[in-house]
Each structure stands twice: as C-alpha cells, then as structure tokens.
Amino acid sequence: MSVLRSEWTKLRSVRSTWIAAASAVAAGVALSVLGVSDLLGTPPSELSAGWDPTAESLKGFLFAQLVIGMLGALAITPEYATGMIGTSLVFVPSRRRLLAAKTAVVAAVGLATALVTTLLSFAVVQLMVRGADLPAAGLGDPGVARALLGGAAYLTLVALLGLAVGALVRSATSSLALLVGALLLVPALGPGLPGVLGDWFGRFWPITAGQAAYAVVPVDGALAPGPGILLLAGAAVAAGLAAQLVFRRRDI
Amino acid sequence: MHGIRAERLTKRYGATVAVDDLSFTAQPGVITGFLGPNGAGKSTTLRMLTGLTRPTSGAITIGGRRLADLDDPARTVGALLDARAVHPHRTAAQHLLAFAQAAGLDRRRVGEVLELVGLGAAGDRRAGEFSLGMQQRLGIATALLGDPGVLVLDEPLNGLDPEGIRWLRTLLRDLAREGRTILFSSHLMSEMELTAHHLVVVGRGRLIAEATLDDFVRAHTTRAVTVRAGSPDRLGGALARAGVDFAAQPDSSLLVTGADAPTVGRIAAAEGLALDELSPVRESLEDVFLRLTHEATDYEGVAA
Numbered sequence: 001m002s003v004l005r006s007e008w009t010k011l012r013s014v015r016s017t018w019i020a021a022a023s024a025v026a027a028g029v030a031l032s033v034l035g036v037s038d039l040l041g042t043p044p045s046e047l048s049a050g051w052d053p054t055a056e057s058l059k060g061f062l063f064a065q066l067v068i069g070m071l072g073a074l075a076i077t078p079e080y081a082t083g084m085i086g087t088s089l090v091f092v093p094s095r096r097r098l099l100a101a102k103t104a105v106v107a108a109v110g111l112a113t114a115l116v117t118t119l120l121s122f123a124v125v126q127l128m129v130r131g132a133d134l135p136a137a138g139l140g141d142p143g144v145a146r147a148l149l150g151g152a153a154y155l156t157l158v159a160l161l162g163l164a165v166g167a168l169v170r171s172a173t174s175s176l177a178l179l180v181g182a183l184l185l186v187p188a189l190g191p192g193l194p195g196v197l198g199d200w201f202g203r204f205w206p207i208t209a210g211q212a213a214y215a216v217v218p219v220d221g222a223l224a225p226g227p228g229i230l231l232l233a234g235a236a237v238a239a240g241l242a243a244q245l246v247f248r249r250r251d252i
Numbered sequence: 253m254h255g256i257r258a259e260r261l262t263k264r265y266g267a268t269v270a271v272d273d274l275s276f277t278a279q280p281g282v283i284t285g286f287l288g289p290n291g292a293g294k295s296t297t298l299r300m301l302t303g304l305t306r307p308t309s310g311a312i313t314i315g316g317r318r319l320a321d322l323d324d325p326a327r328t329v330g331a332l333l334d335a336r337a338v339h340p341h342r343t344a345a346q347h348l349l350a351f352a353q354a355a356g357l358d359r360r361r362v363g364e365v366l367e368l369v370g371l372g373a374a375g376d377r378r379a380g381e382f383s384l385g386m387q388q389r390l391g392i393a394t395a396l397l398g399d400p401g402v403l404v405l406d407e408p409l410n411g412l413d414p415e416g417i418r419w420l421r422t423l424l425r426d427l428a429r430e431g432r433t434i435l436f437s438s439h440l441m442s443e444m445e446l447t448a449h450h451l452v453v454v455g456r457g458r459l460i461a462e463a464t465l466d467d468f469v470r471a472h473t474t475r476a477v478t479v480r481a482g483s484p485d486r487l488g489g490a491l492a493r494a495g496v497d498f499a500a501q502p503d504s505s506l507l508v509t510g511a512d513a514p515t516v517g518r519i520a521a522a523e524g525l526a527l528d529e530l531s532p533v534r535e536s537l538e539d540v541f542l543r544l545t546h547e548a549t550d551y552e553g554v555a556a
Contacts, residue, residue, distance in 0.1 A: 006354035013346035014339055083337035087394060090302050090331045091354040093320040252304040 003092050003101040011075055011105050020071035021113045024155075028064030028117040029124055035059035036125050040132040052217040053137040054147045057125030061151065061214070064117050065158045065183050071113065072106045072162025073175035080170040085252055095248045102163060103240060110159025114152040118214075122148055143216040150213030150225055157210065157229075157236045158183065164239035167247050183207055206235035253280035253401040253431045254315030254328065256301065261310035263296050263457075270296040272457035273310070278435040278450070280401070283428045285448030285465075286437040289545050293457035294437040295333070298406050301435075302331050314402050326355030329402040330395035335387040335411065340380025344371055344390050347379055348397060355398050365393040370419065384411030392420070403427065405436040409443050421447050441541035455545040472540045477513045480505040480529040481520065490523040491516070505529065 011017050036056055039047075079085035092098045122137075129136040137144050161182070166175045187208045190201025202208065202221055210232030212222045223231065256278040263271040271293040278284035288294050299305040301312045303319040314322065314329055322328045338347055348362040366375045369389040374382070379390060388411050395403055403424075409417050424447060428434050438444055444451060444465075451468050453461040461468060481487040484504050491498050496519070497510030508516050513532050520527050 002356040003354055006350045009346060009350040009353055010339075010342075013343070013350070014341045016341070078339050082339055083334045084339060086299070086302065086304050086333045087331070087337055087351065088354070089304060090319070090329070090333075091326050091351045091398075093303050093322070093325050251306060252299070 003097050004104055006092075007075075007098075007101040007105045011109060014074075014078070016074050016078075017071060017109065020067050020074065021109065024064045024067040024071065024113050025117045025120060027067060028058075028060035029121045031060030031063050032057050032121040032125050033060075033128065036128055039134070040128060042134070044134055047134065050217050050219070051135065052215055053126060053129050053135060054122065054144050055215045055217070056129075057122045057137075058118065058147075058151050058214050060117075060121050061155065061211075062184070065155060066179055068110060068113055068117075068155050068159045069162035069165070069179040069183060070172070070176060072110060072159040072164075073166030073172060073179070075102050075106045075163055076166045077170060077172040077175055081172070089252060096244060099167060099244055099247050102167075103160065106159050106163045107156060110156040111152065114155030114159070117155060118148050118151040137216065141216075146225065147214045147216045150229055153229055154210045154213050154232065157232050158207075160236045161239055164236070164243040167243035168239075187211075204231065206232045253433060255279045255433050256284075256312070256314055256402060256404075256435055257316070258297065258301075258312040259310055261297065261300060261312050262308045263293070263300060263305065264308045269457055271300070271307075274454065274457065274459050275310075276452040276459060276462050278433050278452070280433045281428055281431045282449045283424050283434045283436070283447060284450045284452060285444035286435055286452050286454070287441060287444050287448075287541065288437075288439065288454035288460075290439055291456075292439075292454045292545070294439075294454060295406055296457075297454075298331070298333060298404055298435075298437065301404055302329075302333065304333075324355075324398075326351075326357070326398035326400070328398075328400055329404060330398060330400040331404040331406075332388075332391040332395045332408055333404075333406050335384065335391040335408075338379035338382075338387060338390060341378055343376050344379055344382070344393075345375035347390065348393060351394055352397055357398060361397055361399075365396050368396060368423075369393040385413055385416050388412055389416070392423075401431070402433045403435070405434070407438060408436055409438060409440075417443070441538045445537045453541065453544060460544050468540075469537065472544065473535045473537070474509060475512065476533050476535065477508040477511070477516050478505050478529060478531050478533050479508055479516050479520070479527060481525045481527050483525070486523065487520060487525055490519050490525070494519050507533075 079088060088098060126136045139145055162179060165178050169175055169178065186205055190205055191198050193201060203223060209223050209228040212219065212228030213225045258274050258276050261271055261274045274297065286294055296305060300307050319325055319329060344366065345362055348365060349359060352359055352361050366372050369392050371386065371389050371393065382390065388408060392408060395405065408420060412420060424434055448465055450464050451461065463471065484506060488506060491508065496508060498506045498508040501507050513530055517530055
C-alpha cells in the first residue's frame with residue numbers, strides 16, 4: 001500500500017499527468033465531433049448500411065489513445081530523465097514492487113481518463129446526431145453499453161502499453177515514436193501489405209483487434225469484440241512482463 | 253549501527269574496468285571520505301552499494317547485507333546520488349512526500365527534514381527553480397528522511413556556497429557523533445581534509461590508500477625546507493657536499509628535501525653563510541592527492 005500511495009503522489013504532483021488526461025478527453029471529444037460533423041447534412045436514407053453511431057462517436061480515440069499512451073509512459077520516463085529512479089529504488093529496492101505500483105496507478109488514472117473520454121464523446125456526438133435527425137444510439141440499445149465499456153477498456157490498456165514502452169525504452173521521445181508506430185502507423189499501413197501479411201495485420205494486430213471492442217455493428221474482417229479486447233489485453237500483459245523482466249535485470 | 257564493507261568489488265563495462273578489485277570499509281561513528289579524481293569509479297561504487305548497478309564480481313554490503321536484502325532499507329540507509337535527480341515540476345515537499353510514503357514514514361518527517369536542511373520556507377517551491385546548492389540540500393533531506401544509520405553521499409558539497417559547506421560539515425560531524433556511518437565522495441582533497449576522519453582514496457577504480465586522515469598525512473606528505481641565501485650557488489655547493497637533496501626554485505630559493513631545517517641551518521653556518529629564509533614546508537594534501545593519483549588519472553588537465 002505504501003508504494004502505491006507514493007506512486008500516486010508522484011503521478012498527481014506533476015502537471016504533465018493532468019495535461020495529458022485533459023488533452024486526451026479534449027482531443028477525443030473534439031476529433032469525434034469533427035468526424036461526425038461531416039455527416040450531419042446527410043439524409044438518413046443515404047447513410048451506409050453499417051451506420052454505427054456508437055463507433056462513430058469514438059472516432060476521436062485515434063488521437064486520444066496517443067495521449068493516454070504517453071500518460072502511461074510519463075509515469076516512468078521522467079524518473080530516468082532526471083535520475084530520480086535511483087532514489088526511488090533506494091526507498092523501494094524491490095523493482096517488481098515499484099513497477100507493479102506504477103502499473104496500478106497508471107491503470108487507475110488511465111481508466112478514469114478513458115471513461116470520461118468515452119462517455120463524453122458518446123454523449124456529445126449522439127446529441128449532434130439526434131439534432132440532425134439521424135439515427136442515434138442510446139445507452140439502453142443492444143450492444144451500446146458493452147461497446148462503451150470496451151472503449152474504456154481499450155484506452156486503459158493503451159495507457160498500460162505506454163507504461164511498458166516507457167519502462168523498456170526509458171525515454172519520452174522514444175516512447176512517443178514507438179506509440180505513434182504501434183497505434184497509428186501499423187494499423188494504417190499494415191493491412192496494405194501483400195497477401196497473408198496484410199490480412200494478419202488487418203485482423204490480429206493487437207491495436208486493430210482491440211478496436212473491435214467499441215463497435216456495435218461488426219466490421220467486415222475484424223475480430224469479434226471479446227476476442228479483440230482479449231488479444232489487446234494479452235499484448236499489454238506481454239509488454240508488461242517484458243518491461244518487468246528488463247527492469248529487474250538491467251543496471252540503472 | 254551498520255558499517256559498509258566493499259570486498260573485492262569489481263565492475264566491468266565490456267573492456268573497460270570501472271571498479272577494479274576494490275576493498276574498503278566505512279565504520280559507524282566515522283566520516284569516511286571517498287576520494288578520487290573524476291572517472292575513478294566512485295559513483296559506480298556508490299551505485300553498486302545502493303543496488304542500482306550489479307557488481308561484475310565481489311560485493312559491497314551494509315551490515316553484511318546487500319541493500320535489496322535489508323528488512324527496512326529506508327530506515328537503514330539514506331543516499332544522495334545525484335542532487336539534480338528531481339522532477340523540475342514537483343515541489344520539494346511533494347518530492348519528499350512521495351519517498352516518505354514509499355517508506356511508510358509519517359508525513360510530518362517531510363517538514364522536519366526540510367527544516368533540518370534549511371529549506372523550511374521553500375517546501376512549496378518547485379524543485380526546478382532551485383539552485384544547485386538548494387538541490388543538494390533537498391537531496392540531503394531525502395537521504396535523511398528515514399533517519400538512517402548509514403548515509404551515502406555522492407559529491408554532496410558540489411554547488412554549496414561556503415556557508416552551505418560549513419553547515420554540511422557540522423551536520424555530518426553531528427550525525428557521525430550519533431554513531432552513524434557516513435560515506436561521502438569528493439574529487440577535492442581540500443574538502444576532505446576538513447571533514448573526513450577516514451580516507452579511502454581511489455584512482456582508475458583501484459584502491460590507492462585507505463587510512464585515517466592523520467596516518468595518511470604522516471605516511472604521504474614529504475617534509476621539505478625552503479632555504480634562501482644571498483648566494484644560492486654557494487649554499488647549493490655546501491648542500492651538495494653534505495650529500496643533501498635539493499632543487500633550485502625559480503625565486504632563487506632552494507627546496508631541500510633531504511634534511512630538516514636545523515641540519516640545513518648547521519650546514520649553512522659551517523659555510524659562514526647568512527640565511528635570508530629557513531622555513532619548513534609541508535606538501536599540501538591536495539598535492540599529495542594529485543601525486544598519488546597521477547598515474548591513475550584518466551583525464552589530466554594541461555597546466556596553464
């Protein structure tokens with residue numbers, strides 16, 4: 001408990017945490033609003049068959065996920081940048097406990113940020129959609145609550161991935177580069193690869209797979225929501241274990 | 253109270269040997285100065301002591317145990333490894349609170365150590381606004397949080413102003429008097445001379461000397477005599493005939509290393525020479541240190 005309290009103090013006492021959390025919410029909502037505003041003039045009859053107002057309202061994840069991933073990375077990279085990690089390990093020599101405590105506080109802050117981002121994006125976009133007389137989603141509609149929880153789980157897992165990446169590469173800039181690659185570039189470019197490789201990236205790249213968790217209308221070729229989020233969770237656990245292993249073995 | 257013991261401690265980075273078969277001890281109640289030029293392996297040794305770096309072989313222990321094996325590390329050992337190791341946006345009090353919580357200490361300790369290091373009024377200021385001297389004080393406060401019996405300080409005097417240096421000396425002496433083990437490093441002999449009781453001198457990762465300050469002075473300072481006469485040549489001739497080693501100095505005095513002042517005086521008197529100056533000189537500890545570490549120094553400045 002004492003280490004958890006310490007890590008919470010560290011995380012809450014720097015501006016970057018709150019800036020990241022606020023930016024994730026703001027960017028997520030703003031980008032979702034921007035994404036849907038294009039469609040507002042469309043007559044309902046011209047909407048595509050796969051119209052998914054829930055998934056549509058979470059388009060802002062594209063950017064929010066990057067900020068939330070950095071929130072995770074920033075729970076550890078400044079300790080390396082400043083050298084404070086040395087002091088931390090004198091007070092808590094068990095590296096396993098130190099990283100476990102960081103994981104717990106990042107999960108908590110990540111989940112809170114994820115829930116606000118998800119619910120606010122959903123609420124604002126549904127209001128706009130309803131105002132334009134398009135079919136909107138309600139919390140009681142089949143699959144919607146599950147998709148929103150899936151969305152929050154997705155962003156939380158991305159925060160934990162960010163922490164693992166930060167622990168592995170020990171630098172904020174390298175973490176950002178890796179997260180841009182994993183969250184944006186690979187999902188965008190991977191499916192374009194020829195043959196089986198492209199199919200694999202389109203279905204099984206953990207980020208792409210996890211995005212199935214917040215769709216209500218199934219996307220062609222994508223995994224189902226359950227297996228999708230499990231695959232992402234598996235990747236986050238694997239990255240977390242790799243970070244533990246390296247953190248425990250490596251000289252500071 | 254625990255002591256610190258390094259036993260055949262070695263750290264290699266590829267082909268580079270940072271610490272080479274180093275053994276020494278630091279005893280409770282004693283201020284041990286860990287002295288060596290930059291790059292001598294002091295910081296690497298202290299990082300192995302605090303468990304941040306693993307030794308290639310050998311061990312460095314606190315009361316016979318590695319830091320990671322201590323039951324209550326924060327109440328056993330406090331360390332200042334790098335005064336700049338603070339998040340610039342965190343206030344001094346928040347910085348200390350995080351570590352107090354990690355060690356399960358009462359949060360009142362934060363205010364106490366801030367007062368102790370003279371930062372009582374600066375607790376709510378961001379550490380990034382601190383001067384290096386204030387950061388050193390914050391680092392010392394962090395090391396003292398758990399009221400530990402063993403203190404490890406890497407270059408704690410860096411960046412302190414003269415008043416701060418005097419303050420830290422007094423603090424370290426008081427802490428040692430309470431029976432604590434204090435190991436602090438420096439690359440400046442002049443700092444050690446006034447603070448440490450016991451010296452561990454290293455160069456290129458190897459032990460050069462380990463002794464009490466007094467023994468070190470006795471063993472390593474060469475005694476010499478400066479002598480000046482109206483005719484340096486005649487004096488030189490007399491000394492040479494007496495078989496005494498000396499060196500001519502640029503200011504036309506002679507530095508005699510082979511005899512003490514009374515002997516030099518008698519030689520001059522026998523020659524009928526009046527002396528303008530006859531004074532014993534003691535090599536400064538700084539000079540001794542530089543001489544001892546000369547061969548072991550990696551980076552030498554070029555004398556201006």
